[in-house]
Amino acid sequence: MDRQTDNILSNNKFNMKILKYIFSRDHKIIAKQFLITAMFMGFIGLFISVLFRLQLAYPNRPFYIFKLFFNKFANDGYLDPSFYLSLVTIHGTIMIFFVLTGGLSGTFSNLLIPLQIGARDMASPFLNMLSYWLFLLSSLTMLYSFFVITGPASAGWTIYPPLSALPKAINGSGTGQTVWLISMSIFIISSLIGNINYITTIMNMRTQGLTMYRLPIIIWALLLTAILGLLSFPVLMAAVILLILDRGFGTSFYLSDIFLAGEYLHYDGGSPILFQHLFWFLGHPEVYIVILPALGISSEILSINCRKPLFGYHTMIYSLIAIAGLSFFVWAHHMFISGINPLIGSVFTITTLIIAVPSAIKVFNYIATIWRGNIKFTTPMLFTIGLISFFITGGLTGIYLGNAILDINLNDTYFVVAHFHIVMGSAAIFGMFAGIYHWYPKLFQKMMNEKLGHIHFWITYISIYLIFFPMHFMGINGMPRRYYDFNAFGMFNIFINMNKFITIISIISGFAQLIFLYNFTYSMFKGKDSSKNPWKANTLEWTTPIEHIHGNWENDLPVVYRWPYEYSNPKYQDDYMPQNISDKH
Amino acid sequence: MKSYNDKNIIAVKFIVWLFILSSVMLFAGITSAYIVNRIGLLNANKWIYIQLPNVFICSNILLIISSITIYYANYLFNEYKYLYSKTLLIITFFIGIFFLILQLNGLKYLINNNIYLSGNVAGSYIYNIYYTWSTCYIWSFRYLLLLFFYTTK
Structure with missing residues (x-):
């Protein structure tokens, strides 16, 4: 045993104390820390969504719960309109960054990378620990914004200027927006440190015999996710730096010719569209940062629960690479109504539609894996099937929105809300649930209750369709997103009962x-x-x-002899053959 | 077959390269913002041409020289020529100090010519790159001191 291994195995001085959760550099403990923090944030995000759904369903009715939690922003139980925007903003931010990015990638990269590649730990356990603590700090900073006098940020999770750049624009543009930017800067650093560590570990620390084409798909997915994060988060950081300078130091990167409450402001020469370009250069890869780990998880679970080799292993890898690569060339499809040149719009329509090809290949391979499999409907398998269902449904509406001609009409309507909540939100969260149920034994040495898992699946799965499917029709009818009260618009009266229905289902789902x-x-x-x-x-x-144990294997590291999907091969007695068992055995 | 220790050393070097890549992307973000904004403002006749002082050219040259000296410091260290290596590190350190003086002079020039952070966007970009770069500079300075410390040890 070499020195490094010896160090890791003997460095368990905090094992018997609660302090081990603070100072631990063990990737498995850090995975648990990421998971529990993300779950905590997820429940807050979910709770916020139920609150603003209540407002949408019953806009003229006071609620004690508003007063209880947000007294200052809910006079006599009526939610303040600008605070409604804050709730929407923080819900989106928490769910996208702290649950589906930090939570999903952070948890499963930490848990699975060293274990599935046969390494003692991450390449830098210290950086790994640092990544988590920065993640926690950024999470708490984001929540702190609820306690500032003007309330949390309210420019949407995309924080478009000028709303985010002018501290006096609305309540949420003040200190809350500053806190948002601080939190996000810390989050980006945490994410970069984590991603660098994940890439390094996969590229350098694989055990003997584990070539790149013997890696489980989840590791490929986590590797590509980390690469996407490494290349796109610094660009968001650049955008955030410029925004901070605009807010605090009087620069005009994103501002020009602006009046605020009748007063002409000195800003000159900037462009809010510039922010959109920089933001979406991260923003679209971010969609894949969220969904790729979920797709990786589903690949593992499908193969195991169908007792079949994963169909099209190599094409799955190439599809992942293609999705990751193309994700850098589609960002402007979020900006079709920003006045971009129609020719550029056409280019981005084409690149967006092209990305549907590798996505469809993945779905085809999933279905081919299930086909004639000896399917075991365990809870993780159910969530995986749910994920595939959402990925198909949401992916189809993505084709509509990727087309500039249709998107110009549907942009900023509930159609978009339905699309991304199904394809990105629900699919990714189902991937996360599937992963938790599947690797729970690895995390906590116990099994989760299957019956409760099934109940959880069915209620959540049905609820998601009941909540988001009607939203497509609302969107096609022109119902805009982020509106506080639809009673003011007679043409949306037909959706009053639908809004109530969606809210009730949201509460049940919650x-x-x-x-x-x-x-x-x-x-x-x-x-x-x-x-x-x-x-x-x-x-x-x-x-x-x-x-x-810190170090994962007691003695020598395992040696790998084959790919990870050797199921139901008649050559072997059992219907599975672990990667580390040689044929000579 | 590499030992776990060897793999770990290679991995740490790889981490440094990835950190550099992420810094490159940060500057790529700022630079692309500069290009897009400049084209827009040139079309609108709002872009102000700023003549950068020659000290910035000198500091760029120093930057290249310091890269060469630190590269050779590392090379000589691997050749077990510690004294030469240390000398080159000291030279790099002083080039760094001189670089800092030139940068401050450049800043003085900008202020004397009424180019401020909050003025025309053209000036704001210079300050933005200046400050972002300074952050990287402080980090690399810390790295240099650490390196010097370990070489001396």
Whole structure:
């Protein structure tokens, strides 16, 4: 055993103390930290969404719950209109960055990369620890914005200027927006540190025999996610720096010829469209930063639960690479109504439609894997099927929105809300649930309750369609997003009852998540003990001891002899063959 | 077959390269903003041409020289010629100080010519790149001191 290994294995001085959760550099503990923080943030994001849905369904009715939580912004229980925008902004920010980016990628990269590539830990366990603590700091900073006097940021999760650049524009443009920018800067640094570590670990620390074409798809997905983050987050950082300078130092990068409350402001020469370009250069790859890990998770779970080799392993890899590469050339499809040149719009329409090809290949491969499989409808499998369903439904509406001619009409309507909540939000969150249910035994050495898992799945799955499917029709009828009260517009009266229906289903769906929370917490202490390889899977994480040790394997690192999807091969006695067992065995 | 230690050393070097790549993307973001904004303002006749002082050219030359000296410091260190390596590190350090003096002179020139951060966007970009670069400079200075410390040890 070499020195490094020895150090890792013997560096367990905090193991018996609560302090191990603070100072731990063990990737498995850090994965748990990411997961629990993301779950906490996720419940806050969910709760916020229920609150603003209440406002949309019953705009003229006071609610005690508004007064209870946001007294200052809810006079006599009536929600303040600008605070409604803050709630929408913080909901989007939390869900996209803190749950689906930090939570999904942070949790599963940390848990799976060293375990599935046969490494003792990340390339730099210290940077890994730093990445988590910065993530926590940025999460808390974002939540702190609820306690500033003018309330949280309210320019939307995309924080378009001038609303975000002029501190006096509306309430949320003040200190809340500054706190948002500070939080996001910390988040970007955390994300960059994490991504650098993930890429380095995968490229350099793979065990003997584990070539790139023997890697599980999830590792490919996490690698490409990290590359996307590494290349796109610094550009968002550049945008944020310019925005901070505009807000605090009187520059005009994004501002020009502006009147505020009748007063002419000195800003000259800037362009708010510039921010949109910089933002969406991150923003669109961000969509894939969110969905790629979920797609990777689904690949693993499908193969295991169908007891079949993953169909089209190599094409899956090339599709992932193509999606990741193309994601840098589609950003302006978010800007079709910003007045960009129609020729440029056509170019981005084409690149956007091209990205549907590798996405469709992935879906085809999923279906081909399921086809004639010996399917086991475990909870993770159900969530994976749900993910595929959402990816198809949401992907189809993406073709509409990728087309400039249609998008100009549908932009900023509920059609867009429905599209991204299904394809990006729900699909990715289902990937996350699938991953949690599947790797729970690896995280906590216990099994989650299957019956509760099934109830959680069915309520959530049906709810999502009931919530978001009608929104397509609302959007086609021109209903705009981010409006506080639709009663002022007679043409939307036909949707009054639909809004109420969606809100009621949202509340039911919200309660269904408490079933998950109960199952998650209860199983941690009272759940059935897990065996070493409860799903009879092939990948290396199931070859480690049940009890966690820092360093993962007690003795030598495993050697890999084959790809990870050797299921139901008649050559072998069992219907699975772990990667580390040689044929001579 | 590489040992776990060897893999770890290679990995740490790789981390440094990736940090550099992320810095490049940060500057790419700022530079592309500059290009897009400049074209827009040139079309609107609002762009102000700013003649940069010669000290910035000198500081660029120093930057290139310091890259060469630090490269050779590393090369000589690997050749076990510690004294030469240390000398080159000291030279790099002083080039860094001289560079800083030139940069401050450049800043003085901008202020004397009424080019401020909050003025025309053209000037704002110079300050923006200046300050972002300074942050990187402080980091690399810290790295240089660490390197010097380890070489001395």
